[in-house]
Amino acid sequence: MIYVYALVSKLPPGDTLISIRAGKLVAAAARVDARPEPAEAGLRAHDAIVRRLWDAADSVLPVRFGAVFANEAAARAAISAQLEPLQEALELVRGCAQMTLRVAAEEPAEPKDGGPGTRYLRARARAQKAPEIDALRPTLALLVRAERSERKSGVVSVFHLVPRDQTTAYREAVANFRAIVSGPFPPYAFAPEELA
Amino acid sequence: MKRKPKDEILDEREVSLLDLVDNVLNRGVVLTGEILLGVADVDLVYVRLAAILCAADKLFPPPSEK
Numbered sequence: 493m494i495y496v497y498a499l500v501s502k503l504p505p506g507d508t509l510i511s512i513r514a515g516k517l518v519a520a521a522a523r524v525d526a527r528p529e530p531a532e533a534g535l536r537a538h539d540a541i542v543r544r545l546w547d548a549a550d551s552v553l554p555v556r557f558g559a560v561f562a563n564e565a566a567a568r569a570a571i572s573a574q575l576e577p578l579q580e581a582l583e584l585v586r587g588c589a590q591m592t593l594r595v596a597a598e599e600p601a602e603p604k605d606g607g608p609g610t611r612y613l614r615a616r617a618r619a620q621k622a623p624e625i626d627a628l629r630p631t632l633a634l635l636v637r638a639e640r641s642e643r644k645s646g647v648v649s650v651f652h653l654v655p656r657d658q659t660t661a662y663r664e665a666v667a668n669f670r671a672i673v674s675g676p677f678p679p680y681a682f683a684p685e686e687l688a
Numbered sequence: 689m690k691r692k693p694k695d696e697i698l699d700e701r702e703v704s705l706l707d708l709v710d711n712v713l714n715r716g717v718v719l720t721g722e723i724l725l726g727v728a729d730v731d732l733v734y735v736r737l738a739a740i741l742c743a744a745d746k747l748f749p750p751p752s753e754k
Binding site for chain 1: 704705707708709710711712713
C-alpha cells in the first residue's frame with residue numbers, strides 16, 4: 493500500500509520517500525503494510541514527516557492523516573482527478589506558514605426579519621467570515637495572505653496563511669487580543685480535503 | 689517571566705497535542721464521541737459526548753469582566 497504525506501513541487505535531494513508525479517505535483521509517499529491507526533504516535537510521526545518536508549521546501553501542501561492507496565497508480569489517479577485545485581493550493585501556500593487563532597464564538601441576537609432560508613444563509617455567511625476577529629483585521633491585513641475558519645461548539649478556529657518570515661510579527665500583532673494563538677505550522681488547513 | 693493564565697490551565701504540550709489533532713486529523717478543537725446502545729437492532733440509548741479542548745479562561749472572559 494502507498495501512504496501519501498504531502499504534495500510538493502519536488503522532493504528534497506536525497507530524501508528517502510517515494511515520489512509519485514502527477515502534472516506539476518509530486519506526492520511524497522511511503523510504502524506501508526497497513527493503514528496507520530489514528531493514535532498519538534501515528535499522528536506525531538505523520539506530522540514529523542510533513543514538517544521535515546516543509547523545512548526543506550518552499551511549498552508543501554500537507555495531506556491529512558490516512559491517505560492510503562492500493563498502489564502508485566491509484567494515488568496518481570486520485571491526485572490527477574483534482575489536479576487543478578491541488579496545483580492552485582500548492583501555489584497559494586508557497587513560502588507561507590499556517591497560524592491558528594481560537595476565539596469564543598459570539599452568537600448574535602436572532603434577527604426577527606427574514607424567513608428560515610434568509611436566516612440559514614445569514615448564519616452560513618457568518619460562519620465563513622469569523623466577525624469575532626474583525627477588530628484584528630486592520631492590523632493583520634498586511635500579514636495574512638489567506639484565511640479559513642471553522643465554527644464548532646462555541647469556538648471559532650481561524651486559520652491564517654502568513655509568510656514564513658512574518659510569523660513573529662503576526663504573534664506580536666495578536667498578543668493583546670483575547671484569543672489562543674498557535675503556530676507556525678505547515679499549512680494543513682489550506683490543503684483540499686479528502687484526498688483519499 | 690510571568691506566566692499567562694492560559695499556560696496554567698493548558699501547558700504547551702497539551703496545546704501542541706490539540707493542534708496536532710486539529711491539523712493532522714482536522715477534527716477541530718472538539719472531540720466528539722458517540723455511543724449507541726441497542727438491543728436486537730433497536731437503538732435504545734444515544735449518548736453524545738463533546739469536550740472542548742481549549743484554555744477556557746483565555747476564550748471566555750471571567751464573570752467579573754462582564
